[in-house]
Amino acid sequence: MQYIPMAQPGAFYVCVELADDAYEKVFLAGTNTIMPTEGQPHGRICVALDPFGNTGWITSF
Structure with a gap:
């Protein structure tokens, strides 16, 4: 068996300087939103899912 x-x-x-701008770019590129950009105690964060099933966490501090 091979x-x-x-x-x-x-x-x-x-980690980017502006999470909101980065999120807009990946959303326009065809990703699905798992968590839209929102404020957290440590900065702004969002999560996106690309067409191949990869999860991307984008944050700014």
Whole structure:
């Protein structure tokens, strides 16, 4: 039996200067919203899901 590797969705976490602007760009690029940009005690944060199943956390401090 031959092993065939399968791609798995991943996750990434990025810190940017303006989370709201970054969220708008990824949303317009075709991602789905898991959590819209909102204020947290440590800064602004949002979560998006791309068409391949990868989850992206975008935050600003």
